[in-house]
Amino acid sequence: MTTISVRPLDTEDWALYRAVRLAALADAPEAFGSTLGREQAFTADIWRGRLTKRNQFVAEDAGEACGLIGIVPAEPGVAELVSMWVHPAARGRGAGDLLVREALRWAKDQHLPEVRLWVADGNESAERLYARHGFQRTGQIQPVREGEDELEFAMARSERPRPMPRIASS
Ligand SMILES: CC(C)(COP(=O)(O)OP(=O)(O)OC[C@H]1O[C@@H](n2cnc3c(N)ncnc32)[C@H](O)[C@@H]1OP(=O)(O)O)[C@@H](O)C(=O)NCCC(=O)NCCS
16 A cells, blocks of 8 residues: 655646545535536636645655645634545545644744635534544534535534633632
8 A cells, every 4th residue: 555645736737626625525425515517617727726835735646646635724813624535445544634734834834823724514424533633613604505405514624722810719
């Protein structure tokens, strides 16, 4: 068994990025808010544009792409983790852990201490993965796609320093 590695994608990797993202949407349509049909129509410029910030990471096993994650600034101090996917043949070997770790490192380097994400209700393997990295449910819930019944819930983690506890004066 080879070792899985993770690297950021650059704009010249756009065709690889497109291939992995479309494979993810074809394999696990229930896990994503977007759809295969929508993204198949994207132009090369759209794919390149998504890679300008080096905030999409690919997992590779012996040089073959086997997973993807993205992390995007959402609001001041907050990033959103998106597009998490590992090829079915590569699951259960820690690729998900490696991808989440790289995305969290990117958020930290960009001074985005809070990271949020959405998980489809019932996606227990994804929830376990995120919980291992300190994410907790926030209580927010919404439809995965507009006009459909499937629900997703929000999870978040924060590296913001906690306020100092007050020390009561005696
Ligand atoms: C969710 C998903 C990304 C997890 O991918 P993964 O690479 O299997 O993730 P992990 O690194 O967490 O590994 C999964 C399991 O293997 C175990 N594992 C991790 N490293 C391991 C290793 N080196 N050896 C053996 N087992 C290992 C983990 O403990 C975990 O066990 P658990 O699920 O019982 O808790 C993957 O199932 C997937 O792509 N699903 C479809 C898309 C999706 O749902 N995306 C999330 C959208 S929010």
